[in-house]
Amino acid sequence: MKILVTGGAGYIGSHTVVELLNNNHEVIIVDNFSNSKPEVLENIKKITGKDFKFYQEDLINKDKINQIFEENQIDAVIDFAAFKAVGESTKIPVKYYINNVSTILFLLEIMDSHNVKKLVFSSSATVYGTPDNVPINEESKTGDTTNPYGTSKFFVEKILKDLYAADNTWDIAILRYFNPVGAHESGLIGEEPVGIPANLMPFITKVAKGELEELKVFGNDYDTLDGTGVRDYIHVVDLAIAHEKALEKLIKEEKGLYIYNIGTGKGYSVLEMIQAFEKANNLTIKYQITERRPGDIAKCYSDTKKAEKELGFVAKKSLEDMCKDSWNFEKNLKK
Numbered sequence: 001m002k003i004l005v006t007g008g009a010g011y012i013g014s015h016t017v018v019e020l021l022n023n024n025h026e027v028i029i030v031d032n033f034s035n036s037k038p039e040v041l042e043n044i045k046k047i048t049g050k051d052f053k054f055y056q057e058d059l060i061n062k063d064k065i066n067q068i069f070e071e072n073q074i075d076a077v078i079d080f081a082a083f084k085a086v087g088e089s090t091k092i093p094v095k096y097y098i099n100n101v102s103t104i105l106f107l108l109e110i111m112d113s114h115n116v117k118k119l120v121f122s123s124s125a126t127v128y129g130t131p132d133n134v135p136i137n138e139e140s141k142t143g144d145t146t147n148p149y150g151t152s153k154f155f156v157e158k159i160l161k162d163l164y165a166a167d168n169t170w171d172i173a174i175l176r177y178f179n180p181v182g183a184h185e186s187g188l189i190g191e192e193p194v195g196i197p198a199n200l201m202p203f204i205t206k207v208a209k210g211e212l213e214e215l216k217v218f219g220n221d222y223d224t225l226d227g228t229g230v231r232d233y234i235h236v237v238d239l240a241i242a243h244e245k246a247l248e249k250l251i252k253e254e255k256g257l258y259i260y261n262i263g264t265g266k267g268y269s270v271l272e273m274i275q276a277f278e279k280a281n282n283l284t285i286k287y288q289i290t291e292r293r294p295g296d297i298a299k300c301y302s303d304t305k306k307a308e309k310e311l312g313f314v315a316k317k318s319l320e321d322m323c324k325d326s327w328n329f330e331k332n333l334k335k
Ligand code: NAD
Pocket: 006, 007, 008, 009, 010, 011, 012, 013, 030, 031, 032, 033, 034, 035, 036, 057, 058, 059, 060, 079, 080, 081, 082, 083, 084, 099, 103, 122, 123, 124, 125, 177, 178, 179, 180
């Protein structure tokens, strides 16, 4: 299959491209490097020993994207391209809605006009807002989002549902990721946030490296085992494999619109994460308990049964793997 991967130079996209190439798919990447670097492409080639086509292009440029479909016989699209910083999205919401919603509208129109109707879309557990219960299953309510980033994912899910209702020859998988962490075991690709990281694992690795002084643990008065926030961390390589499984389903089975949680089903607290990181890497992480971060919830972890039953997907990598691989990538990273 010839797969167009938008945002394929990014964190999750690059790991997914590795899985696709390893499974003998042909890959075409479109990325504008708004949140990634060209070196990633060379590193994907080093890991896989395989080549792929690349277009440096912004998805907002409809004519250019159309041209890519004219030049290539694309079978399916995996759409990763989006802005993802929750805090930033509250400051520049219009830019987030343009990049996360308008671009996919253009993409869907172009796909339709070329009769390419298989799509895997990157959604997020953020669409569940504050869940009533954990573990969260796919039937749980969505839409009670607390920031423009989350709302942009909710909007796109709604658009995809409307599209499928209007034309059931589409084949769509919406994957709701929980908290991706870790890196490829080679240490060649991983997460490289710009500036001070907002997420827990990249913050921990920067403290481990001595680039940041200490971790601030946002609150220890939640209703959890030790009072700190509980999340479902999933290794990015497992997450990448989930895309390959979703694609297989779209290729083999009846047409449909499918929604899956992609997590491990296990929740770990912030303090458990710190301890696991220290143990896996034989390091000490300096931290201090501070105020809660506005908008945070106590517990968020997935019910994974649907993805296991329908995709045959079970995350295999352990918390130790996540901690080791995150550090292995960070420690080799040049500033
Ligand atoms: P990332 O920023 O590392 O990757 C996104 C890639 O898309 C980047 O390479 C960026 O340059 C590119 N891009 C962005 N806008 C573009 C545009 N208009 N045209 C072309 N390229 C563009 O992010 P990621 O962590 O790999 O996330 C991938 C997807 O998964 C995103 O849709 C994100 O919202 C979603 N997601 C991420 C997480 C997470 O915690 N990382 C969790 C849930 C969902």
